[in-house]
Amino acid sequence: MAREHTPRFRRAPPTVRREALIEAALACLRKHGPEGLSARRIGAEAGVSPGLINHHYPSITALIAAAYESLAMSLLRSIQQHAREPGLSPRERLQRFYQASFAPALLDPGLFNTWLVFWSMISHDAGMRTVHDRTYAAYRAALESLLGELHGTEGVPRFRLRPAAIALSALLDGLWIEASINPRTFEPADAVALCSDWTHALCSGAFPSLLVTRRPRRRPGRRRRSHP
């Protein structure tokens, strides 16, 4: 009888394997939370020996940082996709952004636990901090872009984009967190309504500190900051 030699493992090019390890790490964090942060568990999830992680990444932390960046960017792209639909007004686009932010997939408790692991590593690890700064900036930029479109709308006063995006992202984050911790506090639709209200208030000029004070036309010099 011919001996069918089933290979004990399959080789993969580094790029592919690294991607697979990222996916396994995310699955582990989603399923087990902080307990999922383990070379052995991630290796088992990927169907691979624990030592392989240190072969492709300098440390477990580096793998988690890569997973953080991957997940954050992927989620942002996914949410943005819903808002990019053509033929929508700026306010409708924002509305779609809110709806996508509170879709069932985003309210998975496992996702929240994953995020908690990321956050808790930021203060100890420089790589995680870098990823946070980069992804948060990207998130804020996406919001600034959507909010910036409002400036073309009739009747909307000029407002400062950056603090507006900071406030909106805080509101979104805060609602997302409580909805993730305790889904019974309010419905996803309530969260969307509260965000819509925020948009309405912004367009009504009801946020005084965000309004741009019109500068006199005779002094075109740049004087954005009062201190030298």
Add this chain to the structure above:
Amino acid sequence: MAREHTPRFRRAPPTVRREALIEAALACLRKHGPEGLSARRIGAEAGVSPGLINHHYPSITALIAAAYESLAMSLLRSIQQHAREPGLSPRERLQRFYQASFAPALLDPGLFNTWLVFWSMISHDAGMRTVHDRTYAAYRAALESLLGELHGTEGVPRFRLRPAAIALSALLDGLWIEASINPRTFEPADAVALCSDWTHALCSGAFPSLLVTRRPRRRPGRRRRSHP
């Protein structure tokens, strides 16, 4: 020579010791984050053997739950104290609440890391979940109380307290988190200004879904809920 026998340990009544263990646990979480969640480390912080924790608490988790409740209530009381000052208008009281929420003591990164540990335990431990639900309800109740005072103010439209408090707590939480993770994103004063803006918009009736639709006077029966 008289042998001065220095005692190897000091006895304490259970109540006192439990309180001391809670303080030690909080100090550990503040200093070491998730790594501080260790019987040996907490014991060392309290100047006590690790086994003593299991003598006074059924498990480490129970101690952490007690510490969670203690810290949450203590912080809430501390913030409320600033808002309770007599002779202030409802809006000024809210303003004080905001200022206290972004005071240096509240923006300590160690405090944020402590909170992350609490949050990450909620989904696995029933005791932690109970404490979260109770403390979050207390926090929301405090906000509802402050917001409720606005109803007596001239020119302020009636609004629904509960969703208003949910939105405000989300905004506060979101701003607190980003300020804790990266203090360079914005100044504490900016956060206070963004919250004040929110108050202004609320008082201006700029949050449509929060406004109470006036019911007809001829039907005074209680019909708060549409379902039996």
Add this chain to the structure above:
DNA sequence: TCTCTTGTTGTACGACTGTATAGCAGTGCA
């Protein structure tokens, strides 16, 4: 078909974890 590269495994290491348990010792009461 053989060889070589290198992706991968398995194990070993030291350090850490929570908790159970046996016995020591501080301290109030008689």
Add this chain to the structure above:
DNA sequence: TGCACTGCTATACAGTCGTACAACAAGAGA
């Protein structure tokens, strides 16, 4: 002063963890 209660310590246990390293073997190129 001495006893008794019990708060407390110290140790042991069976796990966990990340990483290093030597040896193995898959699979492509010759």
